[in-house]
Amino acid sequence: MIDVLFVDDDPDVLEGLQNRLHPLRQQLRGRFADSGEAALQALSERCPDVVVTDMRMPGMDGAALLRTVRQRYPQTVRIILSGETGTQGFLSAISSAHQVLAKPCDVKDLQGSIEETLALQRALHNPDLMALLGRVQRLPAPPRITQQLNALLLQPDVGLSAVADVIRADPALAARVLQLVNSAYFTRGYAVDSIVDAVRVLGLDLLRGVVLAAELYADFAGRPHLAPTVQQIHDLALAVVQRVERLAGSAAERPLLATAAMVQDVGLLALLGSEVGRECDADGELDFGLVSAYLLSLWGLPYAVVRTVAWARQPARYGQVGLTPSSRLHLATVLALRDRAGAATLPWAVEPALDHAWAHQAFAPGQLASWLAAQDARHG
Amino acid sequence: MTLESDNAAPPGDEAECGRLRHELRSRQQEAEVNGQQMQRIFDYILRLQDLIPGAMFVVSASGAVQRVNRAATDLLGRSTEALLSVPLAEVLPRAGELLQALTQAPAAGTIRRDAELVSVSGERIPVMLSATVQAGEGDGPPTVVLIAMDMREQRRLEVELRHAQKLESIGQLAAGIAHEINTPMQFIGDNLRFVQDSVKDVLQLARQLPPAADVDVAFLETRLPRALQRGLEGVQRVSRIVEALKTFAHPRTEAEWVDLNELIDKTLVVSANAVKYVADVQCEFQSLPLVECGRGDISQVILNLVTNAAHAIEDSLTEQHRRGHIVLRTRLAEGGDAVEVEVEDDGPGVPAAIIHRIYDPFFTTKAVGRGTGQGLSICRSIVVDRHHGRLWHSAVSPQGSRFHFTLPLKAQREVPRD
Numbered sequence: 001m002i003d004v005l006f007v008d009d010d011p012d013v014l015e016g017l018q019n020r021l022h023p024l025r026q027q028l029r030g031r032f033a034d035s036g037e038a039a040l041q042a043l044s045e046r047c048p049d050v051v052v053t054d055m056r057m058p059g060m061d062g063a064a065l066l067r068t069v070r071q072r073y074p075q076t077v078r079i080i081l082s083g084e085t086g087t088q089g090f091l092s093a094i095s096s097a098h099q100v101l102a103k104p105c106d107v108k109d110l111q112g113s114i115e116e117t118l119a120l121q122r123a124l125h126n127p128d129l130m131a132l133l134g135r136v137q138r139l140p141a142p143p144r145i146t147q148q149l150n151a152l153l154l155q156p157d158v159g160l161s162a163v164a165d166v167i168r169a170d171p172a173l174a175a176r177v178l179q180l181v182n183s184a185y186f187t188r189g190y191a192v193d194s195i196v197d198a199v200r201v202l203g204l205d206l207l208r209g210v211v212l213a214a215e216l217y218a219d220f221a222g223r224p225h226l227a228p229t230v231q232q233i234h235d236l237a238l239a240v241v242q243r244v245e246r247l248a249g250s251a252a253e254r255p256l257l258a259t260a261a262m263v264q265d266v267g268l269l270a271l272l273g274s275e276v277g278r279e280c281d282a283d284g285e286l287d288f289g290l291v292s293a294y295l296l297s298l299w300g301l302p303y304a305v306v307r308t309v310a311w312a313r314q315p316a317r318y319g320q321v322g323l324t325p326s327s328r329l330h331l332a333t334v335l336a337l338r339d340r341a342g343a344a345t346l347p348w349a350v351e352p353a354l355d356h357a358w359a360h361q362a363f364a365p366g367q368l369a370s371w372l373a374a375q376d377a378r379h380g
Numbered sequence: 381m382t383l384e385s386d387n388a389a390p391p392g393d394e395a396e397c398g399r400l401r402h403e404l405r406s407r408q409q410e411a412e413v414n415g416q417q418m419q420r421i422f423d424y425i426l427r428l429q430d431l432i433p434g435a436m437f438v439v440s441a442s443g444a445v446q447r448v449n450r451a452a453t454d455l456l457g458r459s460t461e462a463l464l465s466v467p468l469a470e471v472l473p474r475a476g477e478l479l480q481a482l483t484q485a486p487a488a489g490t491i492r493r494d495a496e497l498v499s500v501s502g503e504r505i506p507v508m509l510s511a512t513v514q515a516g517e518g519d520g521p522p523t524v525v526l527i528a529m530d531m532r533e534q535r536r537l538e539v540e541l542r543h544a545q546k547l548e549s550i551g552q553l554a555a556g557i558a559h560e561i562n563t564p565m566q567f568i569g570d571n572l573r574f575v576q577d578s579v580k581d582v583l584q585l586a587r588q589l590p591p592a593a594d595v596d597v598a599f600l601e602t603r604l605p606r607a608l609q610r611g612l613e614g615v616q617r618v619s620r621i622v623e624a625l626k627t628f629a630h631p632r633t634e635a636e637w638v639d640l641n642e643l644i645d646k647t648l649v650v651s652a653n654a655v656k657y658v659a660d661v662q663c664e665f666q667s668l669p670l671v672e673c674g675r676g677d678i679s680q681v682i683l684n685l686v687t688n689a690a691h692a693i694e695d696s697l698t699e700q701h702r703r704g705h706i707v708l709r710t711r712l713a714e715g716g717d718a719v720e721v722e723v724e725d726d727g728p729g730v731p732a733a734i735i736h737r738i739y740d741p742f743f744t745t746k747a748v749g750r751g752t753g754q755g756l757s758i759c760r761s762i763v764v765d766r767h768h769g770r771l772w773h774s775a776v777s778p779q780g781s782r783f784h785f786t787l788p789l790k791a792q793r794e795v796p797r798d
Contacts, residue, residue, distance in 0.1 A: 016567030019574035083562030200637030
């Protein structure tokens with residue numbers, strides 16, 4: 001049962017939603033508030049799994065409400081359901097929401113993605129971690145990359161392709177544009193899993209707006225010591241993308257795998273420098289694939305990307321048999337890490353060793369070594 | 381002293397003759413030099429005349445053309461001889477009024493006004509005209525000098541600017557009403573889904589009740605779910621229209637990566653009103669790579685071509701031929717370096733007599749209020765000038781016309797799609 005709080009100043013909209021939930025009452029339990037203030041009251045009585053709010057309301061608007069929710073109830077999924085269409089409205093909406101949906105939409109479509117988010121939440125079963133991840137809006141990118149991107153966007157005649165090249169090569173930027181583009185605001189519900197397509201759909205004007213509003217990436221104010229680690233994660237992602245493109249089962253699978261490889265460490269980026277991250281790592285139990293997947297699912301990325309990332313660290317544990325997208329990503333990561341052996345190691349135990357349980361089942365004894373050698377030969 | 385014979389001229393006179401002869405020769409030389417100089421000056425003036433950035437006509441008070449410059453022959457597509465042999469009124473309608481005004485009140489100085497010149501092909505060229513009376517050559521009667529500046533480019537830019545402003549305000553309006561429309565669409569949709577679901581339960585209950593005289597349960601059972609389904613489809617349609625309007629009036633000026641097939645679908649939603657009563661629209665799309673182009677611009681081109689097709693069909697409808705067909709096709713152009721869009725109709729086709737003029741700004745065969753004559757001119761400016769594509773027309777047998785345009789994929793090769 002998903003607990004949802006709907007907020008809209010239009011009583012007709014609330015009544016409509018209430019009616020709509022009636023046939024879905026086995027899966028969704030709704031509460032309704034007609035203003036931001038009423039919503040905060042309802043939240044203080046019981047914290048829901050999800051808040052779905054209108055944007056434009058008298059008094060406290062949707063963005064202001066979600067800023068408070070982010071502060072007080074960070075583990076709650078924050079969604080804006082707006083009838084507005086302007087870029088400006090969108091920019092203020094994404095500054096505090098996980099996802100932005102466009103009216104009209106059927107809330108039943110929300111059910112699947114929310115269930116998945118909540119399942120990942122349960123799998124991670126760590127309230128402190130949930131709270132931390134829930135507050136994250138943007139991730140850090142290497143300063144060299146963000147300077148390059150800003151300089152590009154300042155050029156009046158820059159091509160979209162040049163901008164796409166920078167964004168698709170960085171985990172933080174790529175995850176953010178995928179989040180933006182997969183809000184129903186732009187695509188009305190069809191999933192975009194290619195980073196280049198995401199950049200193309202958003203267009204330069206909007207990207208400039210997002211960068212100007214400081215909404216595309218997080219800066220390092222006060223934490224410059226993290227920059228080298230962020231650069232390492234960036235470099236590793238590029239190496240894994242190169243590896244995984246050669247491992248793709250089909251041409252059709254390649255964009256999905258390239259995207260999953262690029263964003264699979266966003267959880268790590270989110271936890272950098274945090275106490276929670278260190279603690280979680282100390283007990284060695286934390287699956288960073290799940291952490292990333294949780295963040296990506298909060299942000300409304302396509303299921304296929306979320307699942308591929310979620311199961312890639314320990315494919316056998318999540319029932320991955322043989323060469324699936326997740327296990328291909330797993331192998332690509334293992335190979336990329338082996339390639340860079342000797343380079344400085346990433347913080348904590350995030351470097352996945354080969355999942356032997358999966359390998360034993362997927363390959364006959366001794367076969368994996370020759371298969372890997374063959375991959376190396378192709379790679380080299 | 382008496383004068384005797386010539387051959388007996390006194391020596392002093394001979395000296396005088398020599399002097400005079402010499403004088404005459406030098407005068408002749410001087411005159412020759414002066415003549416040459418005059419010729420040079422005259423040539424220079426003639427050349428200056430050709431350098432004037434406007435068409436120049438020197439005409440008599442009665443309108444006989446006495447002199448023209450090269451800009452005049454170039455602009456009107458007529459030779460100097462041809463221009464000198466016709467009255468001014470032939471190339472400048474209502475020239476008489478102007479000449480009269482000038483010659484009767486020469487003190488008025490220069491008259492400036494907007495006017496139109498007629499080219500050899502019959503094109504009416506908008507110009508800015510200045511006309512001045514000048515004293516006649518020698519004792520001749522005064523003449524009028526007319527200088528006409530070609531204003532076509534200026535007018536075209538003005539039209540484009542007005543057009544862009546119009547689109548911008550449509551875009552603002554669309555964004556404004558989108559919110560007002562989308563909100564009720566949300567609760568209409570939610571309520572319809574609720575009723576759709578509840579009707580199943582209600583009908584199930586109704587079946588268990590004793591039959592009532594006035595209630596046709598069987599009819600309700602078939603029609604109620606359908607009625608609700610139609611209602612939900614209507615909601616989809618309205619939100620699609622709002623969405624399409626937004627796309628159409630897209631204020632974004634920069635090129636984006638556009639799926640042309642999807643763009644055409646959206647544009648057809650906007651143009652449905654112009655088309656649906658006169659023609660059936662059929663789309664034959666091939667799958668295309670994304671094209672870097674201005675979304676609003678290309679949407680405008682498609683809208684203009686489709687509207688033209690619908691108007692052509694509408695004019696040819698008869699009792700026997702009650703509806704026409706419009707076919708839109710997309711494909712990768714031969715060679716694979718461009719995409720091609722085709723809009724075909726089975727209207728009367730473009731008459732051969734006007735085929736070379738259809739892209740001229742302001743040229744139209746449509747009734748006043750129906751077409752401004754800017755449609756194809758704007759299409760050409762968008763496709764050819766701004767997108768470096770091609771726009772052309774071909775005839776369709778047995779009847780109809782087909783407009784094609786291409787957009788190059790040149791930038792496509794920079795980054796392979798991942």
